[in-house]
Amino acid sequence: MPRLTNILLFFLTSLALAAPSPNHQIKRPETEGRVSDDCEKAGVYICEHWAWQGNCIKWENCIGTSDDDCVKLTGTASSIGPDPGYKCFFYKNDICRDFGGPDGGTLVLSFPGNDNLVNVDGQDWNDKIYSYQCIKE
Numbered sequence: 001m002p003r004l005t006n007i008l009l010f011f012l013t014s015l016a017l018a019a020p021s022p023n024h025q026i027k028r029p030e031t032e033g034r035v036s037d038d039c040e041k042a043g044v045y046i047c048e049h050w051a052w053q054g055n056c057i058k059w060e061n062c063i064g065t066s067d068d069d070c071v072k073l074t075g076t077a078s079s080i081g082p083d084p085g086y087k088c089f090f091y092k093n094d095i096c097r098d099f100g101g102p103d104g105g106t107l108v109l110s111f112p113g114n115d116n117l118v119n120v121d122g123q124d125w126n127d128k129i130y131s132y133q134c135i136k137e
Helices: 002-018
Strands: 042-048 052-061 079-082 088-089 104-112 131-136
Touching: 042 088, 042 131, 079 088, 079 104
Parallel strands: none
Antiparallel strands: 042 052, 042 079, 088 104, 088 131
């Protein structure tokens, strides 16, 4: 029986390693928020799949609400968590503005964030966030 277990384990491991990887990854776009060394920064942990799975990256950008503090994303986030002590505003466009309507709205998150953006207070934010800004709580 142990031999059968080893064979099954080997087969399942080989199958898992041969599975294709996801086509999209979270990457920093060319244009992003201000990242100078002379500002207070907030960290935001972002993953491409719910429950903090898939490709993840921790962004660290200057806090504030000016146009220079708007961090641009690629619209592939399914889990988002700001660092403790910060409140972040997430938008469905890449200019950190809420224009209302069905494609508008602002998602406000603080630590620990949200690990499933499919249904946040009745709205689907999954793979729809293109920018954010953070402030101190």
